[in-house]
Amino acid sequence: MPEVRRDAERTRAELLAVATEVFAEDGYSGARVDEIAARTRTTKRMIYYYFGGKEGLYRAVLEEAYRGIREAERGIDVDHADPVQAVRALAEVTFDHHVQHDAFIRLVAIENIHRGDFIRQIDGLREASKPAKDVLDEILQRGRAAGLFRDDVEAIDVHLVISAYCVFQVANRYTFGHLFDVDMAEAGRRAHLRSVIGDVVVGWLTSPAA
Amino acid sequence: MPEVRRDAERTRAELLAVATEVFAEDGYSGARVDEIAARTRTTKRMIYYYFGGKEGLYRAVLEEAYRGIREAERGIDVDHADPVQAVRALAEVTFDHHVQHDAFIRLVAIENIHRGDFIRQIDGLREASKPAKDVLDEILQRGRAAGLFRDDVEAIDVHLVISAYCVFQVANRYTFGHLFDVDMAEAGRRAHLRSVIGDVVVGWLTSPAA
Amino acid sequence: MPEVRRDAERTRAELLAVATEVFAEDGYSGARVDEIAARTRTTKRMIYYYFGGKEGLYRAVLEEAYRGIREAERGIDVDHADPVQAVRALAEVTFDHHVQHDAFIRLVAIENIHRGDFIRQIDGLREASKPAKDVLDEILQRGRAAGLFRDDVEAIDVHLVISAYCVFQVANRYTFGHLFDVDMAEAGRRAHLRSVIGDVVVGWLTSPAA
Amino acid sequence: MPEVRRDAERTRAELLAVATEVFAEDGYSGARVDEIAARTRTTKRMIYYYFGGKEGLYRAVLEEAYRGIREAERGIDVDHADPVQAVRALAEVTFDHHVQHDAFIRLVAIENIHRGDFIRQIDGLREASKPAKDVLDEILQRGRAAGLFRDDVEAIDVHLVISAYCVFQVANRYTFGHLFDVDMAEAGRRAHLRSVIGDVVVGWLTSPAA
DNA sequence: CATGAATGAGTTTTCATTCAT
């Protein structure tokens, strides 16, 4: 394996890692190509060499971030026999996952500000997102079959409820925290927040259908 | 009545209105002072005259936006005798409210990217946010007293669940919609989404305490 | 006497006083019309009304400052019978005068940066400057007649030596003080500096002609 | 030897040279970044690249100017055996030096208008200024030892007297020249002015102590 | 692959001055 090649990979990876931080921190427009390069062992020129420019770098960051997240999600395994326990565990694990991936959530918020213009250009992302829903699907089916869950709720809706809660509690913690004078990141409060989403989903799913 | 004074107000207001649009559209860094001025009957110079600069203008936009939203919220009135009906109505009205104030939600997302640096500098916002929680408080108390609601849930948590759902469904609709191939803004889907948050909250609150 | 007229005078005088401070502080280019107006009870518009603009105001400031200084100088009276005592007294009084009129000296420095462009436009200044030399002339004549002073020194040269020393010690005190690590404005140092110029002039004048 | 590197030096040096002229001519506030760039083979952008901004450029100009002057001063050599001749020569050489460095003196005046704010930020300037005093110290000591000079005069005071005269005669020549109707730069006048400072210092130092 | 220098178009900000009343 040519060592040059390896350096190239390393350079690319370093650029990507730093760019992820900077874009997550300052947004697309707020991020500075100069700053990204400066935090690296390489020079600005390499951004153009490897990624074609600022936009290409941002796209690469977004893609890499989604891939990393999906990878991490695959590690999530919720094989409780009891569907109620399973869905609560899934909610909690999702919660933890979001807390741990603050930078990713910021990138997603930024991408939404841009109306998803860049994410649409990334291939294969949709496929990678399927498993998230499939796991839920399976739990819901078991729950319904056991007469534990109401039968008018679809996996995508449950996923939406869980995602919304988990994302919001990280992404909007500054404004929400300020307005209601709570520190959303403080340990005790976090534990409480974590328990709430489980209660919400279980309470909802186990209530009688409308 | 001095007409001069009124022109000043008009200039200021126009600047603020246009700036709200532009900041919501492009973010703080992405917004261009030139563009804001160009969409106005005045010149760039007036931004500095009235707001001191780009940052001052952004701050004024944020403040004005929050004030407008709180004002609108005060119009929300949910006086159902039945607590269950009341909380569902509140969730749905909140949902509608968010759908209607897309620009505001974008501003809030932008402000969270900036870690709430500017919102903290605006006085009196916290006070204005209190009513939102108070309305819920009252409904919950009635629900608990009637033995309809579980008694281990606080108003702030309900508010969080509702807000998270309503905000997410607007703010993250581009990425979520893309990944799961749904148009979050399409009428039928919107109606469904609207009914879900009611189900979630009612199901949760009427389920047995943990 | 119409009161309006009096207010006008007061406004003009206030503008002039503030402008003197600001120009002396920041130089011609560095001074801000807005700042001058803001420190006044009137508005910017009055600067244009009374002085035609920034330049006119500066010219008025310069003229007024020179007039004030010449006025003050006329109060200087050195009628010692002894020419040696007289010239020393004059040097010391001049020293004190400069120390007291820091702002004026700054204005003169500023005007010299502008190569005296504005001072040349002020009429009658030359006439007002004559007395300064005349006083010296008289002392020198008495000193020469008494055989105390060398006879190859002219009043203008003595005036130059005294002025140079007195002005420099005020005007250049920041750079000179910094480079040689002394505080030129400290009381003890000031007293010493004051005595030096007397020694210099007396020593020079009483030394044998070349 | 990389020619690229040399271009960088050339660009920097050219910028500095032109900036020196422009700042000396128009003062800090009066100088225009655009004008400096225009007189150069590079663009305005390079000022920010190399000096960070207008202020950084001004600071660099000031530092460079002082260094150049001190360098030139080191060339001044006054090794007359006779202390009287030596001190007169020093005064005259200093006079010539000031006449030749008009731009530097203007910069110093400008810096004093700014109360020495920038000079204080330049390291090592104090050290570089020491030799000026040391040369005088040595001459004075020899003069006192030979019984030629009064023994109550310190080197710093002599330096002040000489500097004040030489600087004033250049820096304030416009106002002084106008008020007393003399052309301070005319050759005959210059020669006379030059002889005066020698007379002053020698007369002073050789006069009896107070 | 790598790098420091350079660039031009754009972006924010400032300022003396004038207008309408």
Add this chain to the structure above:
DNA sequence: AATGAATGAAAACTCATTCAT
């Protein structure tokens, strides 16, 4: 005589990108 609002030209500064080596 006075005032707040408004202006346009100019000034400082920034940024993504490219060049020469």
